[in-house]
Amino acid sequence: MKVSIFDVARKSGLSVVTVSRVLNNSPSVREKNRQRVLNAMKELDYHPNAAARSLARGKTRIVGLIATTLQDSFLDEVMREITTALESHGYFLALSVSADKQDKNHYLIQEERVDGLILLSPIHEAEYVYELNKRNLPFVLVDNQTNIPSTSSVIVENDKGGYDATKYLLELGHTKIAHIRGPHLFRSANEREKGFLRALREAGLEPFAVEQGEFSINEGYRIARKWLDEDRLPTAIFAGDDYLATGVINALLEAGIRVPEQVSVIGYDDQFLAQELRPLLTTVRQPAQQIAHHTVDIILKLIQGTLQDSVTVKLRPELIIRDSTQRLKP
Known part of the structure; x- marks a missing residue:
């Protein structure tokens, strides 16, 4: 028998309304209740109809990410961490590797295909920013090249x-x-x-x-x-x-x-x-994991309208000492 939202409610011991709010990523749900619902969904192997929920709310539940390369294990780790974080909130990632570094008319920006957009190490991002602001599409810049006023970003020192x-x-x-x-x-x-x-x-x-x-x-x-x-x-x-x-x-x-x-x-x-x-x-x-965590936190708050002002998060790198360095011998 197909598992329903009512089964999840019974399993979690919470109301159908609360389960629905968790599925829609409502900020009004207490964290412990959200975890109870997510645990119940996992135990029951419940997969909500994302398409139906998206149509009901006028949202796609998809966040786009535009990168200029995949040939970089650091950026690859950031993307994997972003994907995992988004999935934990019921969102999916649409990844695009764009050879055109100034593609302001990128397909992810057109026709409301995504609820928000992440630009990873963008080049000449001002063109993107202008277009995204014009379309009122939430976005976050990660490892961006210039400081653009009133724009949210995550950067490393x-x-x-x-x-x-x-x-x-x-x-x-x-x-x-x-x-x-x-x-x-x-x-x-x-x-x-x-x-x-x-x-x-x-x-x-x-x-x-x-x-x-x-x-x-x-x-x-x-x-x-x-x-x-x-x-x-x-x-x-x-x-x-x-x-x-x-x-x-x-x-x-x-x-x-x-x-x-x-x-x-x-x-x-x-x-x-x-x-x-x-x-x-x-x-x-x-810090790839921290970059991903803060990026997802910002983009979801922008999508949900709970973050009104732009924010810039600055993260610290860490020196990792291995074998290719040693004290200079006299």
């Missing part, structure tokens, strides 16, 4: 990440420290360099070098290879992400330079490969 990585290398006795940064269009790359320079300035030092490249293994390899060909190497390198760090290590090891005995290397993001490299990569971890 990349300045602190760059500072902590460099400060750690200084504490290990390094003074000839180089930085390979990402492209200027990324605010995260600019802030990581800013933190790097601040730590050196406090120590009364100048950078050994600052090079720019795309966030890729090939770019890290190319830049390290250039230093090798010039016969000038730093004793420590802070790379703007783990892919750049991987390319650096590949070039150094290929040339017979030992990591970390001769050159220490730090990456950024704590990508999946950071724990697969040999030596294991010291890196700066971005």
Whole structure:
């Protein structure tokens, strides 16, 4: 026999009205009652007709997410955490990977296909923001590149990440420290360099070098290879992400330079490969779970109308010390 909302009410010991409010994600339901209903639904294997509920309320129960790439294990983790968090609230995620970085007419924005939208690491987001505001569609920017007034966002304090990585290398006795940064269009790359320079300035030092490249293994390899060909190497390198760090290590090891005995290397993001490299990569971890939690919390409040003003959440990264760094030997 098909399980109904009445069965869920009996199982949970609550009224049908309360169960209905939980299914519709009403903010008026007490958390303990919401958990009782969700537990009863799980035990009974009850799956409400999402389409019918959406039509009744004029909502789709779908949140869209637009990303520019899937080739990034950090962003992949953020998306997985967002999906899980949305599902716990009875929402579904519609994912789109858009090659067009300024696609303000993206299909998820058109014809009220979603109740809200998450823009993950958007490029030139002002075009999106204008269109979304015009359509009065709730949205959240995650890891956005510019500060846009009256816009909700979730960002990481990349300045602190760059500072902590460099400060750690200084504490290990390094003074000839180089930085390979990402492209200027990324605010995260600019802030990581800013933190790097601040730590050196406090120590009364100048950078050994600052090079720019795309966030890729090939770019890290190319830049390290250039230093090798010039016969000038730093004793420590802070790379703007783990892919750049991987390319650096590949070039150094290929040339017979030992990591970390001769050159220490730090990456950024704590990508999946950071724990697969040999030596294991010291890196700066971005808090994917916290990013997802705050993003979902904001977008649902915007959808439900319980958040009237824009909010910006700033999260702290964490230095993860592994095997690719060590104290400088005299």
